[in-house]
Amino acid sequence: MNRAAEETWRARIRGCLLGGAIGDALGAPVEFDSGRSIVAAHPDRLRTFVSGSAGWPPGTITDDTQMTLFTIEGLIRAGVRTDRGIGFTVAVVHHAYDRWLDTQTLPGPSGERDGWLQGEQWLYARRAPGNTCLSALTTARKGEPKIEQFGAPAENDSKGCGGVMRVAPFGLLPSTWFERDWVFDAAADAAGYTHGHPTGKLASGALAVIVREICEGADLNTALDAAAAVLTQRPRHEETSAALAAARKLAATAPGHGPVTVEQLGGGWVAEEALAIGVYAALAYPEPEQFLDALALSVTHTGDSDSTGAICGNILGALHGETALPPELVFAIEGRPVILELADDFALEFTKPSRLHGDYNPDRRWRTRYPGW
Known part of the structure; x- marks a missing residue:
C-alpha cells in the first residue's frame, strides 16, 4: 500500500466509524417513533441531534456504536495475536463482546480486565442494549474468561439487527491480508456469536463485503454487486439477497422519498431489513455533499432508526472518508476522541511494514494496550 492509498484508507476508517456513530446518535431519539410523527416534528427530516424520551443528551451513542468499538478493538487484538505468532482468530472479537457485556452489567471498570477500552467510564452506560445480545453473551460466559471458551455460535434462531449493526470494521481490514470471502465469513461468524439465524449472519457478511469493496476503491453499486455475488x-441467502435487490430497485425508482417509501423495506428490526434501509438511503443520496441527506432519510421512518442510521453512516463514511461528515455533528458526537483513537490504532496495527516480513514483535506498551486475546 503506497502512501497516498494508505492515507485514503485511514480517512475511510475514520469516516466509517464516525459516520456510523453519527447515524446511530441521530436515529436513537426517534427509534420508537412513527415515521409520521418524526416528519411532523422535523418537516425537513431529522438532520440534527435531539434529545429523546430516554433523556439522553443530543449526540448520545447507543449499544450499536459501543459494540462496533469493541469489534474494532477485538480486531486489533487479533492482529497483535498474529504479531506474537499465536495466530489470528475471530474468537478474539467474541472476547471483546464479553468485555462489552461488563459495561452493561457493572457500574464501572472492575480493574480485573486488561487493555484500555474497557477502562473508559463513559462506555459503562446502558443504551437500550438488545436482549438477544445480552442473553447470548451471558450464556457464553463461563467463569474466568479464556480464549478457548469463545468462538461458539449462539444457540438461538434470532435474525435481529444486533449483529449487522456492529460488523462494519471487518470490511476495513486491508485486502493485502484478508480475502473477500474470509471477510464475509468472519463478519458472519462475529454476528453469529449472538444471532444464530442464517439471515442475521449473512446480512452481516454482506455489509462487511460492501465496506471492503468500497475501501478498495469500488463505487457503491459495484460493491453491492460484489456482496451479491x-x-x-x-446456503439460505435468499432473504438477504432479496432485501438488497429490493433496496436497489427502490433507490432506482423512488430515490430520496419519505418514510412511507423507506418502510416498503421493513422497519429495520431484523438484519436484512436494517441493511436494506441503510443501503437504500446511501444509494438515494450517494454524493459527498449529500451525506446528511442520506442519514436523515435512513432514520426518518417507523422502525429501528439508530441501527439503520448507523449502517448508512458506516457505508457512506467508508465511501467518502471523514471530510464528508457533517462537521456540526462530528463535533457533537459522544466519544469522538475514543472513536478516532481506535481508528488510528487500527490503521497502525495493520500497516506496520515489518509485518510483511514476518519479523515484527510488538513492544510491551502496545501489547499492554492490546493484549492478544
Whole structure:
C-alpha cells in the first residue's frame, strides 16, 4: 500500500466509524417513533441531534456504536495475536463482546480486565442494549474468561439487527491480508456469536463485503454487486439477497422519498431489513455533499432508526472518508476522541511494514494496550 492509498484508507476508517456513530446518535431519539410523527416534528427530516424520551443528551451513542468499538478493538487484538505468532482468530472479537457485556452489567471498570477500552467510564452506560445480545453473551460466559471458551455460535434462531449493526470494521481490514470471502465469513461468524439465524449472519457478511469493496476503491453499486455475488454462494441467502435487490430497485425508482417509501423495506428490526434501509438511503443520496441527506432519510421512518442510521453512516463514511461528515455533528458526537483513537490504532496495527516480513514483535506498551486475546 503506497502512501497516498494508505492515507485514503485511514480517512475511510475514520469516516466509517464516525459516520456510523453519527447515524446511530441521530436515529436513537426517534427509534420508537412513527415515521409520521418524526416528519411532523422535523418537516425537513431529522438532520440534527435531539434529545429523546430516554433523556439522553443530543449526540448520545447507543449499544450499536459501543459494540462496533469493541469489534474494532477485538480486531486489533487479533492482529497483535498474529504479531506474537499465536495466530489470528475471530474468537478474539467474541472476547471483546464479553468485555462489552461488563459495561452493561457493572457500574464501572472492575480493574480485573486488561487493555484500555474497557477502562473508559463513559462506555459503562446502558443504551437500550438488545436482549438477544445480552442473553447470548451471558450464556457464553463461563467463569474466568479464556480464549478457548469463545468462538461458539449462539444457540438461538434470532435474525435481529444486533449483529449487522456492529460488523462494519471487518470490511476495513486491508485486502493485502484478508480475502473477500474470509471477510464475509468472519463478519458472519462475529454476528453469529449472538444471532444464530442464517439471515442475521449473512446480512452481516454482506455489509462487511460492501465496506471492503468500497475501501478498495469500488463505487457503491459495484460493491453491492460484489456482496451479491458472495451471498449467492451461501446456503439460505435468499432473504438477504432479496432485501438488497429490493433496496436497489427502490433507490432506482423512488430515490430520496419519505418514510412511507423507506418502510416498503421493513422497519429495520431484523438484519436484512436494517441493511436494506441503510443501503437504500446511501444509494438515494450517494454524493459527498449529500451525506446528511442520506442519514436523515435512513432514520426518518417507523422502525429501528439508530441501527439503520448507523449502517448508512458506516457505508457512506467508508465511501467518502471523514471530510464528508457533517462537521456540526462530528463535533457533537459522544466519544469522538475514543472513536478516532481506535481508528488510528487500527490503521497502525495493520500497516506496520515489518509485518510483511514476518519479523515484527510488538513492544510491551502496545501489547499492554492490546493484549492478544
